[in-house]
Amino acid sequence: MQNDLGVEPPRADRPDEPSRVDGGRRGALKVLCALGGAAYAGAIVVPAVKMLAPSSEGGAGAARWMRVCRLADLTEGEPRRVVVVGDERDAYTVTRDQLLGSIWLTKKGEGVTALSAVCPHLGCSIDLNADKKSFFCPCHTSRFSLAGAAEAGPSPRDMDPLTVRVVEGNVEVDFKLFRQGIAERKEVG
C-alpha cells in the first residue's frame, strides 16, 4: 500500500517480499471505502502499514506492534488519526489487508501518545472537535478531553490508551481492542 508520499513501504512482517501492487491497491480501496463515512474536516488520515508481529502470536495481553507512520508526519500537540491495516488470522486462514481500526496520535516532544478511536460506549469512531480542543463521539455525543478523559455522555470510561514506541523515526503502536459498554478496560483477545 502506498503512503501519502506515493511510496509503497515494505511489509514489516515480510521485509524481503516484493511489493504486491494489485493486492496493495485492493487493500487501499477497502480502507478508503471503510473510512468514507468517518471522514472529518479536521482529521488527516495517514495510511498505515502492516503489523510487525503476526496476530497468531497474539491474543489478549500479547504485544502486537504495528508501524503506523513516521514521527515526522506528526505536528507537535496536534492529534492526528491513523488507520491500522494488517492481516487477520485464525487457526486456518489469513485474510490480507484488513482495516483493523484507527488511532489518534499526538506528538509531545520526542514522544507520542496514542488513544484508540473506538468509542468505549458502543464502538463508533471518535472524532476530533473542530476547535481541536476535545474529542467527541457522533453516535451518542460522548465527549473526551485531548488526554482521553470522559467528560460528558454515556461512555462508561475514558478513551483507551495504547502503548507507543518510536523506532528509527517510525511510530509503532501496540494495537489492542477493548470490550465496549463496560467501565472496566478489558482487552478483547
Ligand code: FES
Ligand atoms: S458509541 Fe460513542 S457515545 Fe455511544
